[in-house]
Amino acid sequence: MVEQVRKLLEKRVESAAELEKLRQSILDKKDSSRTCVSVCGGTACRAAGAEAVVDAFVDEIERRELQIQVELKETGCHGFCERGPLVVIQPKKIFYQQVKPEDVPEIIAETVLGGKVVERLLYVDPSTQEKVIYEPDVPFYKKQTRTIFGANGEIDPTNIEDYIASGGYSALSKVLTGMKPQEIIDEVKKSGLRGRGGGGFPTGRKWQSCRDAEADIKYVICNADEGDPGAYQDRAILEGNPHSILEGMIIGAYAIGSHQGYIYVRNEYPLAVRHARIAIEQAMDYGLLGENILGSGFDFKVMINKGGGAFVCGESSALMASLEGKIGEPKAKYVHMSEKGLWDSPSLLNNVKTWANVPLIINKGADWFSKIGTAGSKGTMIFSLVGNINNTGLVEVPMGITLREMIFDIGGGIPNGKKFKAVQTGGPSGGCIPEQFLDTQVDFDELTKLGSMMGSGGMIVIDEDTCMVDVAKYFVEFLKGESCGKCTPCREGINRMSEILNGITHGKGKQEDLDTLEDLAGILSAGALCALGQTAANPVLSTLRYFRDEYLAHIEQKKCPAGVCRELIQYSIDPETCEGCLRCLRACPTGAITGGKREVHTLNQGLCIKCGACYDVCKFNAVIRQ
Amino acid sequence: MAKVWIDGETSIEVEDADGVNAVSLTVDDKEIIVSAGQTILEAVQRVNGIGNIPALCNHPAVKPYGACRICTVEVSEDGGSKFKFVAACLYPVKEGLVVKTNTEKIRTLRKGIIELMLARCPNVKRIQELADEYGVEEPRFVLGDQDCILCGLCVRACQEIIGKSAISLVNRGIYREVAAPFYAYELTEECIGCGDCAFVCPTGAIEMGDDGKPILPKVKIPYAEIEALMKKEAVTPS
Incomplete structure (x- = not known):
């Protein structure tokens, strides 16, 4: 017991000077020439088998007794999820993709010991067919500005010393030793940082109103209740660099005068919960969290609260209700949460990405930060680029980059030579942006002008084979399931929208349905209680605005131009081109196709369930979809 | 002055x-x-x-x-x-x-909300009166047959005035309803039979039963039906 206490006391860093001493001693222990194998341990790479790759490295390093020469690190998400599992050999940053456990002995033998590159594991640039050796040269990474996300590939999220070695907690020590709370808020205001959770509210102003609110108790909350379909960047930061969030939160707490913080994170993110918990424990051990932080006399504690997976709990008032142990439903915010939030105390709630920006702004200055981005939106934004895109993954780009650059230069364009149709941004509250706006600069205000929004940074790319009515239906169905049901417009209105959209996609649409949809959209935006309902019509309104002809085709001609809505399409076999190869016959799950070898096949419409399996397998384009 | x-x-x-x-x-x-x-x-x-x-x-x-x-x-x-x-x-x-x-905008908005309420509860007198006042004729939607508009007055009265919380709002979205603890429709001994819930209900959806306890309005979309719907929509390749 005494021994344990002594050990804890030894770890504690009592002052800014001691933190610098600790940092130096960690750096001194590090041999910069030592090879470091960094394996991406983000959720996507884990799903692709990264854990087995890590095990293989452990075994191989042990077998060859290389523990001293080689450091193995399982890091957070690197971002290029499409090509996982990813392995980067430091310090040269040799980049291997889609690594399998059986590749590991070769990597150790050839690259780590032999200094040679394993050609077959390199990334091939599809546009030039050239192999890329180093990570920064991969086109996916080249156009990015990875100010927040870059550290993910460098540090082991379960080791606080890694974070400290990379300069971690220096912003905190700078703040505690030399800045007054108001100076911090002024710096954040000057940086032009806006909330990254979706609303884009100026962060400094929020902090100011929370500081100005008079109360004995104030709270700081990190919103990690990321629930947009297709978005996972908050998860990746919390999994990969939890200390950066903690550091931001402690700085925010010091600025507003709070001593208690919460991280509200989804229970569906077990790795993020685990890493955040480890980070809190370690920061407590090192005296960077808890009582008398860095010997400054400032106290701040952080607790983790696991959300139950309700999308609406990402909304600030619902989140706080849930934190209080009540039903997670929103309430009116006519008095801001920064004045009267959690348990009626002033509460500073920011998104994961917003918190992650704070240490950077303190360290590098507001001027550095405000140089990045556009006039109204400063800094970088992390998007999750998903959908019909070649390079699925997380990308961090400066505000003001065009959609075209993101989708085609970084994202590598649309797979299988399909045509781009639209990009859906901002999650279920966002909208679909068509091709003619591809050169729009991405920032808070420009996306709003187009009827979409920045949201939390989801970006779903849609190709020509996608039906836009179906897309709108998908998002409305999502929101229908996630509406808390408290207010009439949201509960009833979204349900009726879904009814109408279902009718249209089933060929039962009427001309006046479009007016009804627009009426419902008006009721939702003016009448709903919270932002979920107020913006719920955006997917419908934006598709109606840019793809009205598709709605009309469904309603008037009872056709789905993209060939998606099953009730409106029909498959048939063209006797002229059918070679009688039996492929479609074998693929058909219901036995609707008949015919013999080298005989023209026929399709029985009565048995056909329109699954499209025959269409997908036919090599002669003999299956026709109408 | x-x-x-x-x-x-x-x-x-x-x-x-x-x-x-x-x-x-x-x-x-x-x-x-x-x-x-x-x-x-x-x-x-x-x-x-x-x-x-x-x-x-x-x-x-x-x-x-x-x-x-x-x-x-x-x-x-x-x-x-x-x-x-x-x-x-x-x-x-x-x-x-x-x-x-x-204003015109507000009347349009209220009309829209009342139309949604009337579609859910076409037989409720209070809603019909409002519909007349705001000029809602036949709702453009498939009509439901419920009496409860989920205003939560009963739940709040039970909690705030009586201090019992014998009923609560459960589930979410369109499946939200008023129920006793653990999603039961039969009231437990928590209910003292005061009838406050029935008294505050603006639509008359709660009536007092013979046992002196309120009969809760049921949202007529039972789970079995939802499950059947989901099964119907799922494609099962044979």
Whole structure:
């Protein structure tokens, strides 16, 4: 017991000077020439088998007794999820993709010991067919500005010393030793940082109103209740660099005068919960969290609260209700949460990405930060680029980059030579942006002008084979399931929208349905209680605005131009081109196709369930979809 | 001296009393002076003949909730140039606030919300009356057959006035309903049979049963039906 206490006391860093001493001693222990194998341990790479790759490295390093020469690190998400599992050999940053456990002995033998590159594991640039050796040269990474996300590939999220070695907690020590709370808020205001959770509210102003609110108790909350379909960047930061969030939160707490913080994170993110918990424990051990932080006399504690997976709990008032142990439903915010939030105390709630920006702004200055981005939106934004895109993954780009650059230069364009149709941004509250706006600069205000929004940074790319009515239906169905049901417009209105959209996609649409949809959209935006309902019509309104002809085709001609809505399409076999190869016959799950070898096949419409399996397998384009 | 409206036509001059925190605001072009710390709906309801704000989920005995949204009004905090929609039952009165309770936009919005309510509860008298007032004829949607508009008054009365919480709102979205603990429809001994829930219900959806306990309205979308729907939609390749 005494021994344990002594050990804890030894770890504690009592002052800014001691933190610098600790940092130096960690750096001194590090041999910069030592090879470091960094394996991406983000959720996507884990799903692709990264854990087995890590095990293989452990075994191989042990077998060859290389523990001293080689450091193995399982890091957070690197971002290029499409090509996982990813392995980067430091310090040269040799980049291997889609690594399998059986590749590991070769990597150790050839690259780590032999200094040679394993050609077959390199990334091939599809546009030039050239192999890329180093990570920064991969086109996916080249156009990015990875100010927040870059550290993910460098540090082991379960080791606080890694974070400290990379300069971690220096912003905190700078703040505690030399800045007054108001100076911090002024710096954040000057940086032009806006909330990254979706609303884009100026962060400094929020902090100011929370500081100005008079109360004995104030709270700081990190919103990690990321629930947009297709978005996972908050998860990746919390999994990969939890200390950066903690550091931001402690700085925010010091600025507003709070001593208690919460991280509200989804229970569906077990790795993020685990890493955040480890980070809190370690920061407590090192005296960077808890009582008398860095010997400054400032106290701040952080607790983790696991959300139950309700999308609406990402909304600030619902989140706080849930934190209080009540039903997670929103309430009116006519008095801001920064004045009267959690348990009626002033509460500073920011998104994961917003918190992650704070240490950077303190360290590098507001001027550095405000140089990045556009006039109204400063800094970088992390998007999750998903959908019909070649390079699925997380990308961090400066505000003001065009959609075209993101989708085609970084994202590598649309797979299988399909045509781009639209990009859906901002999650279920966002909208679909068509091709003619591809050169729009991405920032808070420009996306709003187009009827979409920045949201939390989801970006779903849609190709020509996608039906836009179906897309709108998908998002409305999502929101229908996630509406808390408290207010009439949201509960009833979204349900009726879904009814109408279902009718249209089933060929039962009427001309006046479009007016009804627009009426419902008006009721939702003016009448709903919270932002979920107020913006719920955006997917419908934006598709109606840019793809009205598709709605009309469904309603008037009872056709789905993209060939998606099953009730409106029909498959048939063209006797002229059918070679009688039996492929479609074998693929058909219901036995609707008949015919013999080298005989023209026929399709029985009565048995056909329109699954499209025959269409997908036919090599002669003999299956026709109408 | 301050002018206080006692109804839409009559006003009296009153002395400014020390310690009385009063605010003056404009409601439908009439200036009223009311004590601070109340909501627009409360203020308007206290002055006869001013404003026209219907409300269903509000009751003076319980805290405002903001669920039905038909009390939505337009307010301007900058003297009347920029207006926004707010729920009158929740929005606090403020000095210089300009409130419009019955504009074309608001009537359209209320009409839309009432149409949604009528489609859910076509047989409820109170909703039918509102529908007549706002000119809703036949709803454009598939009609339901429920009586409960999920205003939550029963739940709040049970919790706030009686202090029992024998009923609660359970589930979410369109599947939300009023139920006893653990999603039961039969009330437990927590219920003291006071009948408060039935009394505050604006639609008469709760009746008192022979055993002296209320009979809760059932949302007629039981789980078995949802499951059947889901199975029907899922494609199972044979």
